[in-house]
Amino acid sequence: MTKAVRSKFWHSDGRRLSGLSTLLLLLPFFAVIAFVFIYPIAQLLLISFLEPHPTLDNYARVVDNPVHARVLMRTLWTAALVTALSAVLGFPVAHYMSRTKGALAALVAVCVILPLWSSVLVRTAAWSFLLQRNGLINSALMALGLTSQPFKLLYTQSAVVIAMTHVLLPFMILPIYGALRSIPNDYARAAAVLGATRLRTFLEVILPLSLPGVVSGSLLVFLTALGFFITPALLGSPQEMMISTLVSKQIREILDWPFAAALVGVLTVFVTLLAIVFSKTLRFDRLMGSAS
Amino acid sequence: MKPPTDRGSLVLGAYVYAVLTFIIVPLVIVIPMSFSQSDYLAFPPTGFTLKWYAEYFDSRQWRAATWLSVQVALLTAVCASLIGTAATYAMVRGRSRFVALFQILLIGPIIVPHIALAVGLYLFFQTIGLSGTVPGFVLAHTVLTLPFVVFTMAAALGKVDANLEAAAMSCGATRFQAFRFVTLPLVLPSLASGALFAFIISFDEPVVSFFLSGIRQKTLPRRMFEDIEQNLTPVIPAIATLLIVLSIAILLGGHALRSRSKTQSSAG
Numbered sequence: 001m002t003k004a005v006r007s008k009f010w011h012s013d014g015r016r017l018s019g020l021s022t023l024l025l026l027l028p029f030f031a032v033i034a035f036v037f038i039y040p041i042a043q044l045l046l047i048s049f050l051e052p053h054p055t056l057d058n059y060a061r062v063v064d065n066p067v068h069a070r071v072l073m074r075t076l077w078t079a080a081l082v083t084a085l086s087a088v089l090g091f092p093v094a095h096y097m098s099r100t101k102g103a104l105a106a107l108v109a110v111c112v113i114l115p116l117w118s119s120v121l122v123r124t125a126a127w128s129f130l131l132q133r134n135g136l137i138n139s140a141l142m143a144l145g146l147t148s149q150p151f152k153l154l155y156t157q158s159a160v161v162i163a164m165t166h167v168l169l170p171f172m173i174l175p176i177y178g179a180l181r182s183i184p185n186d187y188a189r190a191a192a193v194l195g196a197t198r199l200r201t202f203l204e205v206i207l208p209l210s211l212p213g214v215v216s217g218s219l220l221v222f223l224t225a226l227g228f229f230i231t232p233a234l235l236g237s238p239q240e241m242m243i244s245t246l247v248s249k250q251i252r253e254i255l256d257w258p259f260a261a262a263l264v265g266v267l268t269v270f271v272t273l274l275a276i277v278f279s280k281t282l283r284f285d286r287l288m289g290s291a292s
Numbered sequence: 293m294k295p296p297t298d299r300g301s302l303v304l305g306a307y308v309y310a311v312l313t314f315i316i317v318p319l320v321i322v323i324p325m326s327f328s329q330s331d332y333l334a335f336p337p338t339g340f341t342l343k344w345y346a347e348y349f350d351s352r353q354w355r356a357a358t359w360l361s362v363q364v365a366l367l368t369a370v371c372a373s374l375i376g377t378a379a380t381y382a383m384v385r386g387r388s389r390f391v392a393l394f395q396i397l398l399i400g401p402i403i404v405p406h407i408a409l410a411v412g413l414y415l416f417f418q419t420i421g422l423s424g425t426v427p428g429f430v431l432a433h434t435v436l437t438l439p440f441v442v443f444t445m446a447a448a449l450g451k452v453d454a455n456l457e458a459a460a461m462s463c464g465a466t467r468f469q470a471f472r473f474v475t476l477p478l479v480l481p482s483l484a485s486g487a488l489f490a491f492i493i494s495f496d497e498p499v500v501s502f503f504l505s506g507i508r509q510k511t512l513p514r515r516m517f518e519d520i521e522q523n524l525t526p527v528i529p530a531i532a533t534l535l536i537v538l539s540i541a542i543l544l545g546g547h548a549l550r551s552r553s554k555t556q557s558s559a560g
Contacts, residue, residue: 010462015385015454015455015458016385016386016387016454017381017382017385017386017387018387019386019387019388021382021386021467022382022385022387022388023382023388023390024381025378025379025381025382025386026378026382026386026388026390026391026394027376027377027385028374028378028439029378029379029394029397030390030393030394030397031511032375032431032434032435032438033397033400033401033435033438036431036432036433036434036435037397037401037404037409037435038400038402039302039416040412040413040415040416041404041407041409041412043412043415043416044411044412044415047415060510066372071420085539090311090313091310091321092304092307092308092311093308093311093312094303096305098318101407108312109314110313110543111312111315112312113543114316114319114536114539114540114543115315115316115319117351117489117539117542117543118535118536118539119494119496119498119513119532119535119539120494120496120498121320121496121498121513121516121517121520121532122319122496122532122535122536123318124520125322125516125520125524125528125529125532126318126319126322126532127318128320128520128524129321129333129524129529130318132333132524134378135331135333136321136336139336156299158308166314166315166318169315169327170315171312194380198300199300209407214475222404223403226405227405227406227408229406229410229498229499229502230498230499230502230517233517234517234520236342244405245405247407251411251503253412255499257415260411261411262406264408264411264412265540267405267407267408268404268405268408271404271405272403272404275399275403279399280429281400284465
């Protein structure tokens with residue numbers, strides 16, 4: 001018995017790799033992840049607990065200081081708001097995608113997928129053109145006579161919420177689309193035959209079955225939004241920081257590494273725990289799969 | 293489904309197209325702005341000029357940043373494809389406790405916020421002298437792009453019948469030869485599409501690049517970030533237009549590769 005197990009480790013039978021070759025093929029991956037992913041983050045976490053001396057003070061400062069506590073609350077609230085907006089905007093689009101065929105379907109798919117593969121900086125820059133004093137939105141409002149003075153739209157939390165929703169919307173649409181597409185058309189037809197109205201069919205058949213996609217998309221958007229950096233850094237107000245912009249400020253201007261490390265620790269642990277709790281619902285491979 | 297004729301469907305359709313407009317307009321708007329003659333970014337754009345494109349191509353700083361990003365993205369695509377394909381092959385064909393560990397670790401770079409990795413690497417790479425170097429950027433971007441290469445390759449390798457390799461090996465081929473001459477040709481389109489996506493993710497990656505860039509070694513996204521933050525010159529719409537064209541080209545390329553791999557696997 002032991003001999004058989006050992007020989008499986010050393011030899012392959014043609015269809016399966018031996019244990020040793022499996023490990024050797026995985027080794028470069030493990031090396032890169034250990035060296036460039038686990039080690040740097042573990043080092044940060046250590047600093048947050050050990051500097052200037054073994055202490056929890058760095059974490060106490062995250063919650064005790066009212067300014068920092070407000071940054072945490074703003075980050076959570078912004079991420080939740082962006083998630084809710086993405087769901088409200090994204091669900092009907094996903095539903096439409098799953099019910100459309102041919103050239104129109106391709107056009108809608110391009111509208112959803114092209115932004116996903118274009119630079120976050122391009123999309124953020126586009127919003128700063130749109131929202132600035134003499135940008136498209138202010139010009140349009142003034143041309144329509146809705147206002148005589150341009151609004152201050154740029155460098156506000158609203159600008160951050162709008163642009164983050166824009167950037168993260170595909171992450172909501174694609175998982176919902178994946179869930180909706182896997183519902184057989186017969187279900188809706190069966191409900192109709194049994195006398196259900198279209199609204200009732202939607203509420204009692206389609207919506208419950210698409211819920212895994214909604215949960216998956218919401219988590220993806222929420223988790224990504226919590227750590228978002230580029231958009232708040234470029235469109236937000238310096239008075240209304242998010243956790244990532246606060247981290248950047250601590251490192252680049254104040255050089256307070258232990259505190260920055262504690263902020264990163266709070267963010268990373270929170271996001272990882274949420275991802276572990278919901279690991280069954282999060283289907284990352286769907287993002288690529290449904291892009292085809 | 294019945295064609296949408298009633299009022300509810302019309303309202304829903306209008307809502308969907310309004311959302312699609314919200315998605316696509318910010319991307320489209322930069323294109324006319326890149327041809328505007330005005331020296332400051334105002335709407336509507338005036339006149340027609342190519343001077344902002346000329347400014348981008350003539351500027352040594354922009355060219356240096358672009359060249360750095362191209363180098364990093366090419367090397368990242370190569371590293372992520374090699375490491376990712378080896379690991380995916382082990383996952384699909386192998387047996388080992390480590391496969392489960394691999395599948396857990398693979399999700400890490402997607403879950404953990406990029407700002408956390410960026411700050412950790414900023415500290416670590418400074419102590420070992422990798423900050424602002426091509427190998428430093430490539431290592432960081434390889435970690436970020438590996439999951440996408442693995443997802444693409446897992447879908448492709450999963451479809452290749454293990455008996456094909458077993459047959460080749462029973463005819464005297466080594467395991468490597470069986471992979472090289474039987475499996476690899478079948479998954480090559482997916483490998484190319486994974487590499488393409490690794491390239492564009494690396495080329496556009498802003499957060500890690502932001503922290504790893506030195507004073508002289510700046511990637512294109514880092515240079516763009518500074519320009520948007522400080523003065524928002526009309527060169528930005530010109531670069532944005534070029535980047536959108538690049539994204540479209542890569543999406544079309546990836547699509548062509550995937551449809552090729554589909555016809556191949558259905559033929560084989």
